[in-house]
Amino acid sequence: MDGNKNINEIYFNIMEKRFLTRTITNPTFIEYKVNDYLGSGMLNRVILNKGLEFCLCKNNTFSRELLNSELNEKRFLEINYCIDGEATIGLEIEKDWINLKKGDLMFYRNHNLPQTECFNMELDNYSGIVIGLDGDELKKTFFTECEENMLKEWDKSIESILKGNTYFKVKAPPSIEWDMKDLLKYNYNFKDVTSLLLCQSKLMEIISKSVSYGISKRKEINLTQSDKEYIYKAKDILIKNIEYPPSIEELSEMCNTNSYKLKKGFKELFNNTPYGYLREVRMYKGKYLIENTDKNISEIASYVGYTNPSKFSEAFKLKFNITPSECRKVNKNI
Structure with missing residues (x-):
């Protein structure tokens, strides 16, 4: 990962290589078109600060898949509000899928998922607002060293919503719905500092309200x-x-x-999460079979739920710091 780029820049660089084409480029505003061979729709990316931006998705219909290793960022937070249409978002290994419909508000943050995990998204005429925050960049911009405790409190607030999970979805209250739709009124090709600050202020207000609401809803469970x-x-x-x-x-x-x-x-x-727990069971079951049977690695991978033996090997190496083949050789020498 390029240490000089924030997570939003990295994400859109990947998207441009595979899914999107730029149609307009300004310092604070970039318009994209979904490549015709993949689907349809437009995305307007509004960059308010390094590490703080949002994207307006208009009638998006396409599918995409990204490896977690491409977007592995501890402090990354995404807040997604569905205006219309539908989005299905999920993790391949976790089998944890979220379905977003009109009025849904979703929080997403990467929780040290395996590098081999795939983040999938299927959009069906989806229109929505996606807020992306790179916590490490925001620390440089909004927090000084003497305010480190403020950043820790922020992390605690997000964790109190997600509780170790990757996603949390709720129905947005009317106040947040109205604020989200207010973002649609701005002319994003900002001509002066005042209009830029007004939009930035509105976005920070939405983030604050959304996080507070997420915390209150989580406490109800x-x-x-x-x-x-x-x-x-x-x-x-x-x-x-x-x-x-x-x-x-x-x-x-x-x-x-x-x-x-x-x-x-x-x-x-x-x-652990349900599929995080299952992943642990799979790894230990696989290790037992490697050490105690003559089944080949592909058979063992299939037995513990991996259709792709190489993904099993990668997950095994991440868990035990040794490949399945090396594990078998070591066990035979004992």
């Missing part, structure tokens, strides 16, 4: 003894279906709970 029983049931279902596990939504339905409580419960009871 409490686990009962019955919830805990369902979470243990979910754990057993995942282990029994290690090769073809259900999605988070399917698992929630099978256990008569909702995805928020399921993910919150796994974090509280197992200090």
Whole structure:
């Protein structure tokens, strides 16, 4: 990753190489068109500060996939508001999918996911506002060294919303809906400092309101003894279906709970996400089979739920700092 570029710049550099074409370029405003062979739609990128910007998506219909290793940033936060249409966002290994519809507000942050994890997005006539914040750049811009505690409090606030999960989705209240739609009124080719500051102020207000609202909604979710029983049931279902596990939504339905409580419960009871927990089980099961059977690596990868043996090997190396083949050789020499 280029240390001189913030996460937003890196993201759009990747998008331009694969999915988008620039049609307008100004210092604070860049317009993109979705490449015809991929789909349709427009994106307006508004750059208010290094590390602080938002994107207006207009009638986007296309799919994309990015490796986590391309966007591995601890302090990155995205706030996504759906104006119309639909977006399905998810992680390939985690099988954790979020469906965004009109009025939905979603928080997303990378939580040290495996480098081999793929971030997928499918947009169906989607229009929305996506706010991107690079925390490390904002620290340089808005926080001095003597205000390090403020940044720590900010991180705590975001963590209190996500609770170790990658996503958190709620219905936006009317006040945030109106503020989001206010962003559509600006002329983003700013001619003076005053208009730029007004837009920046509005965006900071939206971020503050959204985070406060997310915290308040998260506090409403409490686990009962019955919830805990369902979470243990979910754990057993995942282990029994290690090769073809259900999605988070399917698992929630099978256990008569909702995805928020399921993910919150796994974090509280197992200090992991449901598919983070399953990934651990897969790795240890794979290691056991490598050390105690003569099955080849491809068979073992398939048995523990990996259709691509190379992805199994990469995940195994990240977990145990040794490849499956090396693990087998070491075990034979013991």
